[in-house]
Amino acid sequence: MTTLRDLPPDLLRLATAGSVDDGKSTLVGRLLYDTKSVLADTLDAVHRASVDKGLSTPDLSLLVDGLRSEREQGITIDVAYRYFATPKRSFVLADTPGHVQYTRNTVTGASTAQLAVLLVDARKGVLEQTRRHAAVLALLGVPQLVLAVNKIDLVDYDEGIFEVIAKEFTDHATALGYPIGSVLSIPVSALVGDNVVDRSAHTPWYTGPTLLEHLENVPVEPDPHHVPFRFPVQYVIRTNTAEHTDYRGYAGLVAAGTVTKGDEIVVLPAGLRTTVARIDTHDGELDEAEAGRSVTLILADEIDITRGDLIAAAVDAPAVTDEFDATLAWLSEKALKPGARVLVKHGASTVQAIVADLHARFDEQKLSTVATPGALQLNEIGQVTIRTAEPLPVDDYSVNRRTGAFLVIDAADGSTLAAGLVGAGLSALETDRSTTDGDAVVSPGP
Amino acid sequence: MNKLDALDRLESEAIHIFREVAGEFDRPVILFSGGKDSTVLLHLAVKAFWPAPVPFPLLHVDTGHNLDEVIEFRDRTVERYGLRLVVASVQDFIDDGRLEERPDGTRNPLQTVPLLDSITSNKFDAVFGGGRRDEERARAKERIFSLRNSFGQWEPRRQRPELWNLYNGRHRAGEHVRVFPLSNWTELDVWRYIQRENIDLPSIYYAHRREVFQRDGMWLTAGPWFGPNADETVQELTIRYRTVGDGSCTGAIQSDAADIEAVIAEVSASRLTERGATRADDRLSEAAMEDRKREGYF
Numbered sequence: 001m002t003t004l005r006d007l008p009p010d011l012l013r014l015a016t017a018g019s020v021d022d023g024k025s026t027l028v029g030r031l032l033y034d035t036k037s038v039l040a041d042t043l044d045a046v047h048r049a050s051v052d053k054g055l056s057t058p059d060l061s062l063l064v065d066g067l068r069s070e071r072e073q074g075i076t077i078d079v080a081y082r083y084f085a086t087p088k089r090s091f092v093l094a095d096t097p098g099h100v101q102y103t104r105n106t107v108t109g110a111s112t113a114q115l116a117v118l119l120v121d122a123r124k125g126v127l128e129q130t131r132r133h134a135a136v137l138a139l140l141g142v143p144q145l146v147l148a149v150n151k152i153d154l155v156d157y158d159e160g161i162f163e164v165i166a167k168e169f170t171d172h173a174t175a176l177g178y179p180i181g182s183v184l185s186i187p188v189s190a191l192v193g194d195n196v197v198d199r200s201a202h203t204p205w206y207t208g209p210t211l212l213e214h215l216e217n218v219p220v221e222p223d224p225h226h227v228p229f230r231f232p233v234q235y236v237i238r239t240n241t242a243e244h245t246d247y248r249g250y251a252g253l254v255a256a257g258t259v260t261k262g263d264e265i266v267v268l269p270a271g272l273r274t275t276v277a278r279i280d281t282h283d284g285e286l287d288e289a290e291a292g293r294s295v296t297l298i299l300a301d302e303i304d305i306t307r308g309d310l311i312a313a314a315v316d317a318p319a320v321t322d323e324f325d326a327t328l329a330w331l332s333e334k335a336l337k338p339g340a341r342v343l344v345k346h347g348a349s350t351v352q353a354i355v356a357d358l359h360a361r362f363d364e365q366k367l368s369t370v371a372t373p374g375a376l377q378l379n380e381i382g383q384v385t386i387r388t389a390e391p392l393p394v395d396d397y398s399v400n401r402r403t404g405a406f407l408v409i410d411a412a413d414g415s416t417l418a419a420g421l422v423g424a425g426l427s428a429l430e431t432d433r434s435t436t437d438g439d440a441v442v443s444p445g446p
Numbered sequence: 447m448n449k450l451d452a453l454d455r456l457e458s459e460a461i462h463i464f465r466e467v468a469g470e471f472d473r474p475v476i477l478f479s480g481g482k483d484s485t486v487l488l489h490l491a492v493k494a495f496w497p498a499p500v501p502f503p504l505l506h507v508d509t510g511h512n513l514d515e516v517i518e519f520r521d522r523t524v525e526r527y528g529l530r531l532v533v534a535s536v537q538d539f540i541d542d543g544r545l546e547e548r549p550d551g552t553r554n555p556l557q558t559v560p561l562l563d564s565i566t567s568n569k570f571d572a573v574f575g576g577g578r579r580d581e582e583r584a585r586a587k588e589r590i591f592s593l594r595n596s597f598g599q600w601e602p603r604r605q606r607p608e609l610w611n612l613y614n615g616r617h618r619a620g621e622h623v624r625v626f627p628l629s630n631w632t633e634l635d636v637w638r639y640i641q642r643e644n645i646d647l648p649s650i651y652y653a654h655r656r657e658v659f660q661r662d663g664m665w666l667t668a669g670p671w672f673g674p675n676a677d678e679t680v681q682e683l684t685i686r687y688r689t690v691g692d693g694s695c696t697g698a699i700q701s702d703a704a705d706i707e708a709v710i711a712e713v714s715a716s717r718l719t720e721r722g723a724t725r726a727d728d729r730l731s732e733a734a735m736e737d738r739k740r741e742g743y744f
């Protein structure tokens with residue numbers, strides 16, 4: 001067996017979530033500080049600013065709250081991205097705001113996360129915003145969830161309080177589709193540092209891993225061999241030189257699965273079939289490329305392919321359709337009304353679309369839906385039917401986080417209106433209903 | 447199959463970003479100073495479009511306060527890849543009175559006007575920069591596709607949500623988008639990548655003997671523009687640069703790291719950030735970078 005040290009360090013993308021003031025930014029600051037990821041001049045600046053604020057200990061949230069207005073108000077407004085590494089892994093960390101008004105920034109941070117750390121304040125327990133964020137995380141398919149019961153120092157490191165909160169939250173997460181036993185709860189103090197990087201002497205009753213131990217060891221990537229191949233064509237590379245006569249390659253990033261030289265593929269939406277003649281990169285040819293790698297495909301037959309087309313495994317291609325169900329997380333102050341004309345960006349293609357129907361709004365507190373709400377407001381989640389001017393090859397988001405995702409864009413001013421997820425993801429989160437659709441089970445767990 | 451390691455993932459992400467911009471914008475340009483980040487940026491662009499040439503020109507905002515080695519490297523690199531270089535010259539703006547030299551002689555803050563002027567007159571709609579989120583905590587808040595209004599300003603409270611890897615580059619006439627393919631790279635990632643890819647850099651990044659003088663705790667190169675003033679004494683030391691910028695406010699560090707392995711060892715062990723160690727312009731205030739970005743800086 002190879003030891004972990006021999007393997008190249010891999011990358012884990014994680015996001016924080018939780019209600020305002022539960023300690024997310026302080027926890028991120030603590031992770032950076034205790035992993036010695038903060039350099040002396042940065043730390044000096046934080047010390048100076050903390051003294052100016054009249055604090056006796058450094059306020060580690062200042063390491064992440066980088067905007068002037070954030071420091072003035074003492075809250076996080078926008079996502080901050082931070083980076084640190086241990087010998088086992090590199091981490092890309094998105095610290096998101098807890099304030100309801102900025103939920104869309106939480107959606108931003110969570111959309112690429114492989115793991116989320118959801119915080120609660122041990123004194124307050126599970127709040128409305130905690131439940132809302134958990135629903136957003138489940139909807140976006142964040143595969144791993146950690147509950148950090150923070151400020152445990154303020155409840156005298158009481159095991160009973162921890163257990164009650166952990167139980168209440170785990171039940172909620174299970175109802176949202178996280179498999180039983182998949183959510184780890186950890187008692188932490190971001191301020192003092194208990195169980196973040198270093199094990200706490202104050203919680204002898206807790207025997208699980210510290211937060212960092214868990215982050216370093218949790219499995220992240222599903223085996224790409226079990227997922228059908230998807231490749232949105234971003235750009236057609238053409239050149240004609242002595243070395244590369246009539247070169248014509250299709251450039252893109254493998255969105256899902258793997259591609260092997262000789263594989264039979266289909267080009268969508270046209271539906272033409274051919275095989276992969278070569279997988280090119282600047283560093284030479286590859287025999288196989290897996291999800292996450294940028295490559296250029298050379299196909300055996302000359303087919304008319306442009307940016308926006310999708311190359312997919314011929315044996316397991318997605319449906320091509322100009323009408324599909326979707327869940328929208330609405331991110332704009334302008335409310336959504338049924339019949340709205342918008343742009344949909346899916347993969348590398350942008351098409352005109354109409355939000356034909358607004359079926360339901362999700363109540364993330366009761367885990368139930370409100371039928372035909374009439375409009376969808378900022379930060380609300382709804383179930384819609386989308387009609388597009390041109391057919392799109394879409395996967396269900398619960399099956400594929402890349403090819404099941406799309407943006408809803410305002411055609412007039414170009415702003416991003418919503419995060420779109422193909423399929424009936426919402427109804428799967430809904431537990432408060434009498435009948436269950438057998439095929440709509442979302443499973444954000446591994 | 448080779449499992450993707452962290453550098454492979456960062457590389458593929460950057461290549462994906464280059465190709466998105468090539469597919470969606472009419473007139474992109476790459477900011478190229480000859481510094482290590484912009485050199486890595488160009489290397490990634492070459493990889494993204496290989497075997498075709500990079501389909502964008504380069505733009506250098508030239509403060510006129512350069513070390514010879516950097517300009518020589520810039521011109522050599524442009525020539526090697528057969529690219530077009532647009533130079534926006536701070537000196538020209540000072541000469542014809544559109545800009546005024548600052549009392550401290552520092553020209554980094556003066557770059558914004560020539561940059562925006564060049565973007566407007568060339569109708570550039572996407573501007574690639576080598577900015578990294580780990581450089582500074584205001585940068586840590588910036589999107590990979592960062593919309594600028596027609597004054598080139600960044601409005602941090604009105605950033606678009608950036609979801610998955612679906613970038614929204616829509617903009618109105620006169621607006622443009624700054625694009626940061628190295629957003630998720632750290633300084634150490636950049637150096638490891640330079641080592642792995644064997645990327646050529648200006649010689650000033652490696653330890654060498656140089657005549658320097660001390661100002662504000664930094665070692666500055668003696669030269670016609672930068673000083674020394676009468677009360678500053680020149681001495682010869684073994685130094686290297688960690689960043690490339692305006693010579694009057696970008697300092698060198700004392701170092702014996704003469705090759706890439708030594709530099710990586712040094713950066714890994716460093717207790718100072720690269721900007722904290724070498725950039726006077728970022729020490730101005732708590733929010734120096736945020737303020738300059740709001741005004742349209744890189």
Ligand SMILES: Nc1nc2c(ncn2[C@@H]2O[C@H](COP(=O)(O)OP(=O)(O)OP(=O)(O)O)[C@@H](O)[C@H]2O)c(=O)[nH]1
Binds near residue numbers: 021076077153190
């Ligand atoms: N006693 C104690 N205080 C804490 C702890 N963690 C955070 N705090 C304090 O709680 C307050 C809020 O912390 P932040 O880290 O800014 O909270 P946040 O969750 O990032 O807030 P938003 O980003 O605005 O949603 C600060 O005063 C922290 O010092 C902890 O473990 N124990």
Ligand SMILES: [Mg+2]
Binds near residue numbers: 076096098
């Ligand atoms: Mg915060």
